[in-house]
Amino acid sequence: MKINIVIKYLFFFLTLQTFGQNASFKIKYSEQLAVFVFLENLSEYYPDNVFKTEFQKSKYNIEKYKNIISKFEQLSISYSFRFEDFPYGSKKTMQTQDILKKNLIETDNLNDFKIRSAGMIPNKTLSDLGECISEFTPIYNELIYNPNKEKFEKQLDEIQKYSNDHKIEDYFKTGLVFYNSSWDSSIPFEAAFYPLPNSKGFTASAFCNNFVSAIQTDLKSHKDLFSVMMHETYHIIYDEQSLEVKTEIDTYFKANKSKCSNYAYQLLNEVLATVLGNGYVYEKLDGKLDAGEWYNNKYINLMAKKIYPLAKEYIDQKRPIDKNFIDQYIQIYETNFPDWINELDNIMTYRYVITENEKDFKTINKLFRYRSRTEYEDQITESSIEKMKQIPLTKMVIISKDSKEKIRLLKNKFKELKNWKANPDKEFADKILLEDKSQLIILNQKKSDLEALIKMIK
Structure with missing residues (x-):
């Protein structure tokens, strides 16, 4: 049976002076977003965290709610599209999950959220997402929000005062000038906070016209919080060039x-x-x-x-x-x-990998956890190599079968390989700096596992 409750939404906001041309800056608490983040953190794919700890020791750690968590983590809500007319990598790929979170922040109830988000993801998925959030709202309030309510509300008051006293909006203007960017004054910039109990740090992200941050309930250093907040905001300003x-x-x-x-x-x-x-x-x-x-x-x-x-x-x-x-x-x-252009920990942050073994992608992700831009292809063909050639990322090709043919395809596509000598019958790991100043890494795998082969790269 569903639990029907009346939810009181608490919004704390501060309208500062102006950004650019009278754009408002708001600080608020969004219950809907907080519950969404709570569900994310309960997923089995997330590492141990304070939200998961509180849930696991609670009376709600039963099959019914575990099934809702499982349902939530299986929802397909992440779709993306590029702004193709912009130079590659210069503008952030639009993510539907970001827009869903934006809509959670900017609407007052789940019905308004679903109306605003309709068409972005399939309606059935959107409905299921709303049900998951609805079911876990009272659980979140009981386990997280209410026990920390007094401290958290005090934190918001202090954050608002700090913003006023230090004229944080001026740093937004500074970014607009430095980046040679702009901001439509009719679009408010909204920062949403939620409590993070029993923690010594905080998390932060930014997207669209939103900044989101969990804050520890005994936060002392507002300069740390606001420097991180502006860091994330500057990504948005850069994106809006x-x-x-x-x-x-x-x-x-x-x-x-x-x-x-x-x-x-x-x-x-x-x-x-x-x-x-x-x-x-x-x-x-x-x-x-x-x-x-x-x-x-x-x-x-x-x-x-x-x-x-x-x-x-x-x-x-x-x-x-x-x-x-x-x-x-x-x-x-x-x-x-x-x-640095030869250090794998650096250049593999920006990678385009082609391999015919799907398990190789997991190995690459394990070896190079920090990643900014990634492109993956599971077929080594003339067209996939041509597509990779056009992108200025580190290019890695992992050959594990038909080596002679795959090497021929690579030599035909990259003029830099004209004098490259490669024995298709032997294992090797070669790295070549291309004309676009990206590194091309070619691995010919025979007996070694991929991790060992990567360590052979000079």
Whole structure:
């Protein structure tokens, strides 16, 4: 039997002064989104977390609710499409799951959510999603929200006050100028928070016109929260650059003669968000630069710190990114980190893999967990190689049968392989830098497992 309840939606919001041209900035709590995130964290595919711990020790850890969790995690709600007219990788692929979360934040009840989301995913799937959220709303409130309600509401009050006192909206304007981007004033920027009990950290993401973050109920450092918040927001501002600006930046990178220009380009989005959010914003809020790591990734962290003086000069002078900035950025990359274009942990973050063994994809994901852009194909054909050739990602081809024919196809497609000597009867792992300045990795697998073969790459 369904539990019919009256749900009281609590919205805490703050309208700050303005972004750009009078765009409002709102901070709120969205119960619908919080329950959706709660269900995600209860999935068996998610690692252990505080939500899963509270549920597993509760009276609701029974077959009925386990079946709902299983039903939720099997829902197909993630579809995507690219903005094909933009240079590859310069604009985020649109994800239906992001829009569903946006609609959860911006609607007051599940019926409005379903009406707004109709047509985005199949109606049956949308209905099932609504039922899962409805069933788990009272469970979420009993286990998570209500026990932390007083502390969480106090946190929201403090976050609102901190936003006012430090004029956080000004940092949005700073990003618009630096990225040479724009924002429609009629579209509010909404930040949704939800409580994260018994935790020393917080999570954050951004999409569309939304920022989402779990916050620990005893959060002390608002400068950390807001520097991360602006980091994620800067990804949105970068994404909203016009086609003209995106094309110009793409042209600057491709025209640069450095062998490092492609991989420097792949790193750009995350590096700039780190520079502005974890560098510039943090320094403004704290009075000094963060002496620790700015990002939990060696390549992003070190590059962000190296280009910070250059970026800060542009920010202080209210100058947008231009050709001079891009050229200096690439030069800093090549001067300080010339070997990065050969380090697999770096270049496999941006990968296009073709193999005829589907299990190889799992091995690749296990070996290179951090990934920004991935493309996978399960057939080594002339057309799949041609498609891969057009994309400026690291290209990995894993040959495990018909080696002579597959090698012939590769040599026909890549002029850089004209003088390449490969014995189809022997196992090898070769890496070649292509004209587009991406690495082509060719693995001819005979007896070794894939992990061992990858370790042979020089």
